[in-house]
Amino acid sequence: MRRLRSIAHLLPELIRTLLKKGITVRFPFEPLDLPASHRGKVVVDPDLCKGCGLCVRDCPAFALELERGEGGQFELIHYYDRCAYCGQCAESCRSGAIVLVSEMIAPVEGRDKLKVTIVEKE
Amino acid sequence: MNALFSTLFAVVVFPGFGFLFLCALAFQWIDRKVIAQLQGRVGPPWYQPLADFIKLMVKEDLLPTSANPLICTFLPMVSLTAVLTAGLYVPVGDYTTNAFEGDLIVVLFLLSLPSLMYFLAGWLSVSVFSVVGGSRALLQYFAYEVPFLMALAGPAIISGSWSISYIVDYQSQTTWMVLIQPVGFLLAIVGLIGKLKRSPFDIPKAKSEIGAGPLTEFSGRKLALWHLSLHAKTVVGVFLLVDVFLGGSDGLAWWLTPPVFGAKALMILLILAVAGVLYARLRIDQLVSLGWRVLAPLALIQMLALIWMGV
Amino acid sequence: MNDTDRLTIPIGPQHPALKEPIAFRLDVEGERVVESALRIGYVHRGLERIFQERNYVQNLHIVERVCGICSHAHTTAYCQAVEAILGVELPPRALYLRTLLCELERIHSHLLWLGVLAEHIGFTTIFMYTWRDREIALDVMEDLSGGRVAHGVNVIGGVRIDIDEEQIDSALARLGQLEELMDTFMDVIHHERTFEARTRDVGYLSPEQIHRYCVVGPVARASGVDVDLRRDAPYAAYDRVDFRVFTADEGDVWARTIVRARETVESVHICRQLLENLPDGERTTRVPRRVPSEEAVSRCEAPRGELLYYVRGDGSDRPARVKVRTPTLTTLITLPQQLQDINTADVPTVLAGVDLCIACADR
Numbered sequence: 018m019r020r021l022r023s024i025a026h027l028l029p030e031l032i033r034t035l036l037k038k039g040i041t042v043r044f045p046f047e048p049l050d051l052p053a054s055h056r057g058k059v060v061v062d063p064d065l066c067k068g069c070g071l072c073v074r075d076c077p078a079f080a081l082e083l084e085r086g087e088g089g090q091f092e093l094i095h096y097y098d099r100c101a102y103c104g105q106c107a108e109s110c111r112s113g114a115i116v117l118v119s120e121m122i123a124p125v126e127g128r129d130k131l132k133v134t135i136v137e138k139e
Numbered sequence: 140m141n142a143l144f145s146t147l148f149a150v151v152v153f154p155g156f157g158f159l160f161l162c163a164l165a166f167q168w169i170d171r172k173v174i175a176q177l178q179g180r181v182g183p184p185w186y187q188p189l190a191d192f193i194k195l196m197v198k199e200d201l202l203p204t205s206a207n208p209l210i211c212t213f214l215p216m217v218s219l220t221a222v223l224t225a226g227l228y229v230p231v232g233d234y235t236t237n238a239f240e241g242d243l244i245v246v247l248f249l250l251s252l253p254s255l256m257y258f259l260a261g262w263l264s265v266s267v268f269s270v271v272g273g274s275r276a277l278l279q280y281f282a283y284e285v286p287f288l289m290a291l292a293g294p295a296i297i298s299g300s301w302s303i304s305y306i307v308d309y310q311s312q313t314t315w316m317v318l319i320q321p322v323g324f325l326l327a328i329v330g331l332i333g334k335l336k337r338s339p340f341d342i343p344k345a346k347s348e349i350g351a352g353p354l355t356e357f358s359g360r361k362l363a364l365w366h367l368s369l370h371a372k373t374v375v376g377v378f379l380l381v382d383v384f385l386g387g388s389d390g391l392a393w394w395l396t397p398p399v400f401g402a403k404a405l406m407i408l409l410i411l412a413v414a415g416v417l418y419a420r421l422r423i424d425q426l427v428s429l430g431w432r433v434l435a436p437l438a439l440i441q442m443l444a445l446i447w448m449g450v
Numbered sequence: 451m452n453d454t455d456r457l458t459i460p461i462g463p464q465h466p467a468l469k470e471p472i473a474f475r476l477d478v479e480g481e482r483v484v485e486s487a488l489r490i491g492y493v494h495r496g497l498e499r500i501f502q503e504r505n506y507v508q509n510l511h512i513v514e515r516v517c518g519i520c521s522h523a524h525t526t527a528y529c530q531a532v533e534a535i536l537g538v539e540l541p542p543r544a545l546y547l548r549t550l551l552c553e554l555e556r557i558h559s560h561l562l563w564l565g566v567l568a569e570h571i572g573f574t575t576i577f578m579y580t581w582r583d584r585e586i587a588l589d590v591m592e593d594l595s596g597g598r599v600a601h602g603v604n605v606i607g608g609v610r611i612d613i614d615e616e617q618i619d620s621a622l623a624r625l626g627q628l629e630e631l632m633d634t635f636m637d638v639i640h641h642e643r644t645f646e647a648r649t650r651d652v653g654y655l656s657p658e659q660i661h662r663y664c665v666v667g668p669v670a671r672a673s674g675v676d677v678d679l680r681r682d683a684p685y686a687a688y689d690r691v692d693f694r695v696f697t698a699d700e701g702d703v704w705a706r707t708i709v710r711a712r713e714t715v716e717s718v719h720i721c722r723q724l725l726e727n728l729p730d731g732e733r734t735t736r737v738p739r740r741v742p743s744e745e746a747v748s749r750c751e752a753p754r755g756e757l758l759y760y761v762r763g764d765g766s767d768r769p770a771r772v773k774v775r776t777p778t779l780t781t782l783i784t785l786p787q788q789l790q791d792i793n794t795a796d797v798p799t800v801l802a803g804v805d806l807c808i809a810c811a812d813r
Contacts, residue, residue: 024643025417026417026637026638026641026642026643027416027417027575027638027642028413028417030579030634031177031413031416031417031575034176034177034178034179034579035176035177037179039176039179039180039181040179040582040585041180041181043181052589052592052593052596054592054593054594054595054596054611055592055596055597056596056597056602074505075505075507075508076508077504077507077508077509077510077511077512078511101511101515101600102597103511103514103600103602104596104602104610105507105508105510105511105602108605108610109507117596177575178574178575178578178579179578179579179582180578267457267458267459267460268459270457271457271459271478271794338572338574339572339644341572342795416574416575417575418573418644419568419571419572419573419642419644419645419647419648420571420572420573420644420648421644421647421648422647422648422793422795422796423481423795424481424793425647
């Protein structure tokens with residue numbers, strides 16, 4: 018009996034898989050549910066951002082840039098294509114202004130559209 | 140004039156090129172879908188094999204400089220021609236173009252021509268992967284062909300004729316051959332898996348070892364014809380097994396024949412698909428040892444048993 | 451072709467048998483491999499030089515991307531080295547969370563490897579099944595940390611994540627599922643005859659060869675050499691959990707499969723212990739940004755063996771030198787030895803059996 022079973026060893030498992038539903042998610046025809054902790058888009062709260070530049074200093078991919086003008090003016094630029102979505106900026110920010118939401122960036126045409134000014138302050 | 144028209148119809152439409160082409164696409168889709176579902180995946184949509192064929196037909200056709208382009212164009216055409224000609228002589232339903240005594244031998248001979256072409260394709264397109272794949276294909280041919288032929292000779296011995304239509308008629312009067320000689324049926328299935336180079340005997344085209352084996356250097360239309368000949372061989376092989384072991388159409392009424400014949404063909408295709416999924420790929424020396432130590436003696440015992448029963 | 455009927459088969463840099471680029475040139479006579487030559491360096495990115503140009507916080511994320519499969523092991527070793535220089539003590543909760551991710555990563559890496567081995571011997575079904583079940587481990591990691599393979603969990607001084615009761619319960623449930631599914635694979639490895647026929651007596655390494663080439667990890671354990679850093683030089687929270695180290699005696703690819711499969715099941719037990727006994731407390735301690743001019747060596751048991759990091763500070767916020775020694779480098783050296791006189795069809799099995807991670811080895 019044992020030798021007989023060993024000829025078609027995987028057969029019970031195959032039948033079990035046939036009866037279960039497949040785990041493929043037909044994205045984008047079906048919605049893909051991401052957990053809440055999924056690291057997606059970088060979102061900065063403009064009221065909390067002080068322009069200190071800690072996030073710029075700690076970003077490993079040089080995806081954040083701070084352009085300072087006169088009189089406390091600054092612009093925080095984010096490059097979506099350089100960003101590795103590691104979340105170090107959220108960890109380094111002392112004001113708690115940065116959070117990575119579980120949303121994905123939509124594809125765009127043209128790399129210049131991926132350079133985005135996310136905070137502009139006077 | 141009428142004879143010419145009916146011959147042309149038989150060769151081009153049914154059961155010739157058109158019918159075999161559609162069946163090749165359908166069988167390929169069913170095979171891929173069943174294997175995918177057994178592995179927990181989704182599988183391709185119904186038009187995938189047709190899309191693959193069209194894509195290959197319009198792709199660029201390159202060959203290495205040291206390969207002979209004339210022969211390399213000739214080989215897939217000969218392979219496809221042999222398979223389609225064999226398809227004309229295998230009864231589909233209860234229709235056959237021209238049944239004569241000995242057409243089983245002709246069909247078996249024609250079905251082994253593609254294996255020779257496959258080996259030559261590997262040998263003549265001089266890349267390293269192809270040469271190794273080609274020599275493996277030839278070794279494999281000798282391992283499974285002998286048990287396969289002996290297993291298919293069994294029904295011929297019992298029914299007393301080498302004509303497939305006669306074997307089908309004999310089965311409709313007595314019983315299916317698979318019930319008289321189940322071992323022969325199993326050996327025929329194993330031999331068919333080896334002939335079609337499906338897993339677990341897909342050694343010549345073992346992807347992880349030698350690229351695509353003998354067909355590594357083919358592309359474009361030549362590769363489309365190779366794939367078509369391989370899938371048409373699947374169809375002809377399955378139909379042959381249905382006729383010789385499962386009773387073909389059982390002599391039923393004309394409107395019952397397509398579903399019954401189709402169901403039997405589907406069953407054999409399912410057996411082939413499940414066998415492909417169950418096992419790991421064997422090494423060539425393990426396959427040769429299996430062929431000569433297990434399969435050939437079993438086939439011999441089966442044949443001797445049949446002769447003793449018949450006498 | 452200089453000899454009578456010797457063929458030279460090139461495997462790589464691009465080949466279906468390889469996950470990552472590496473080049474072998476095999477001299478084959480008939481079906482027997484006579485000689486082999488190895489060439490590496492195709493994935494060399496010059497990371498050790500890049501580490502000197504970035505500060506410690508940025509380096510953390512680059513260290514994570516040295517390798518995709520054992521990323522957490524790299525960050526653990528790096529953080530431990532820097533923490534040793536700074537002389538900081540981690541809170542126990544941080545140690546437990548670090549260890550939890552280490553073990554989850556071991557599960558995912560071993561299941562990935564089992565699938566790759568099955569694919570190379572032509573057993574596509576097991577490939578599909580193991581990668582389907584690996585998704586469970588990846589989902590747990592994503593739920594806890596936010597990333598499937600690049601977790602970003604370690605920071606210098608602790609961890610960046612914190613988990614609550616709900617996450618612990620869901621992780622425990624999913625790990626229970628995974629443990630049941632592992633039964634199928636243990637069954638196949640032990641009893642499926644074609645699997646055994648392809649992996650037994652292939653790629654044999656004796657214990658003397660293990661010692662001579664300084665091989666580490668499951669490859670060493672499969673030849674009977676009992677070495678495991680988690681037990682011999684415990685780091686993180688390994689001194690507070692109970693686990694067994696498995697060895698086998700056959701020394702071939704089948705023994706390596708057994709060792710890795712058993713380690714996977716044992717990792718599930720370790721994760722369960724960690725989740726059930728998670729202490730309360732802080733998840734990180736404050737560390738200064740500048741690291742004094744001292745050096746430290748830290749070791750970690752990555753899924754493939756012992757991983758070694760040497761870090762030297764120079765008083766600024768950039769390291770003066772980071773040296774990485776990955777376990778794959780030790781197993782690569784044994785490959786020409788293993789490929790001697792084997793069947794050509796066994797070459798992918800041998801390559802898969804040592805679990806190469808070329809991105810790690812080339813840095």
